Amino acid sequence: MNITTMEHGPVVVLAIEGRLDGQHAQTAEQTFVELAQAGKNRFVLDFSRMAYISSAGLRVVLVAAKKVRAMQGRLVCAGMSDQVRDVFEMSGFLSILETAATAEEGIALLQ
Amino acid sequence: MGSDEAVDNCGTEAGKVHAASTGKRSPVPATGSGDGTDGRTRSAEGGFAARTLRLPGESLDELALLHDFFDRLGHEADWSERLKLDLLLCCEELLTNTISYGYPEEHQAIPRRIEATVSQETDYVVIELTDNAIPFNPLMSGPPVLTLDLEERPIGGLGVYFVKQIADEIHYEETETGNRLILRKRLV
Numbered sequence: 216m217n218i219t220t221m222e223h224g225p226v227v228v229l230a231i232e233g234r235l236d237g238q239h240a241q242t243a244e245q246t247f248v249e250l251a252q253a254g255k256n257r258f259v260l261d262f263s264r265m266a267y268i269s270s271a272g273l274r275v276v277l278v279a280a281k282k283v284r285a286m287q288g289r290l291v292c293a294g295m296s297d298q299v300r301d302v303f304e305m306s307g308f309l310s311i312l313e314t315a316a317t318a319e320e321g322i323a324l325l326q
Numbered sequence: 327m328g329s330d331e332a333v334d335n336c337g338t339e340a341g342k343v344h345a346a347s348t349g350k351r352s353p354v355p356a357t358g359s360g361d362g363t364d365g366r367t368r369s370a371e372g373g374f375a376a377r378t379l380r381l382p383g384e385s386l387d388e389l390a391l392l393h394d395f396f397d398r399l400g401h402e403a404d405w406s407e408r409l410k411l412d413l414l415l416c417c418e419e420l421l422t423n424t425i426s427y428g429y430p431e432e433h434q435a436i437p438r439r440i441e442a443t444v445s446q447e448t449d450y451v452v453i454e455l456t457d458n459a460i461p462f463n464p465l466m467s468g469p470p471v472l473t474l475d476l477e478e479r480p481i482g483g484l485g486v487y488f489v490k491q492i493a494d495e496i497h498y499e500e501t502e503t504g505n506r507l508i509l510r511k512r513l514v
Contacts, residue, residue, distance in 0.1 A: 222401075234393065235391050236389055236418055237386040237418060237422045238389040238390060240384050266411070267411055267414065267415075268420045268484040269415055269418055269419060269485070269488075270482070270484040270488060271386075271418075271422065271423075271485075273484060274481055276481060277476075277479060277481055279478055280377060281476060281477065281479075284476055284477065297408065298408060298411045298415075299435075300413070302488065304473065304486075305474030305487070305488055305491050306484050306487075306488075307471075307473060310473075311475060311476045311479065312476070313384055
């Protein structure tokens with residue numbers, strides 16, 4: 216897994232590449248926590264180059280979404296592959312999280 | 327952890343057996359694995375011999391070995407990318423539980439023995455997971471509540487639910503030394 220952080224004005228885009236699984240979840244959570252602690256509260260999680268997510272990865276997304284909500288911010292999940300979307304759907308997350316087709320759309324939602 | 331609840335006892339001396347046919351959410355789309363005729367012909371010609379991955383069971387970094395294993399199998403068996411990812415998700419969820427919770431202080435099996443054996447029958451991929459961890463029947467876990475608001479959603483509890491959604495059949499057996507779980511997933 217590789218995470219790239221980009222800032223578009225007030226919006227932080229976290230592009231996650233590879234697998235967000237039990238092996239990498241902690242690293243991803245740490246990256247998010249550091250940004251949240253720096254006061255960032257508008258996030259786009261760009262999954263367009265993420266091939267696979269497991270429940271450990273979903274846990275990170277849920278932790279981040281709860282934290283952002285508590286900070287009166289917003290978080291958008293963008294660019295989900297079929298596998299990623301199905302895992303979100305199975306878990307009921309599609310109805311409690313904001314989604315966008317692409318990272319660009321996600322950024323536009325938050326600006 | 328623990329399997330203190332009643333299970334269907336199929337009368338084997340080796341241990342308790344519990345089998346379940348899972349209620350599937352939807353048919354799996356046939357993506358990228360050729361048409362049904364091709365698939366049936368190919369697998370009827372023999373599928374492939376059982377292959378086993380042994381994990382030390384010490385760290386979740388070992389999930390990388392699981393992905394390498396399935397990448398090789400998927401390539402050889404010409405699985406669709408999606409089938410491979412579904413099988414990987416099932417294995418990751420179950421093996422993560424075993425590695426993380428299967429060997430508490432009072433159950434230090436030395437050495438740990440966690441194995442995933444994958445074979446292919448005519449219409450199914452069969453995955454057998456065995457370990458020498460404490461007895462735990464994941465089929466006994468109740469379904470998560472999926473309708474809670476963001477604030478109320480608990481962190482976790484989804485892994486086994488995913489396995490039940492994806493696999494067509496799941497059998498659990500407590501063995502003399504640990505656990506055996508057999509998953510069957512229909513080739514589409």
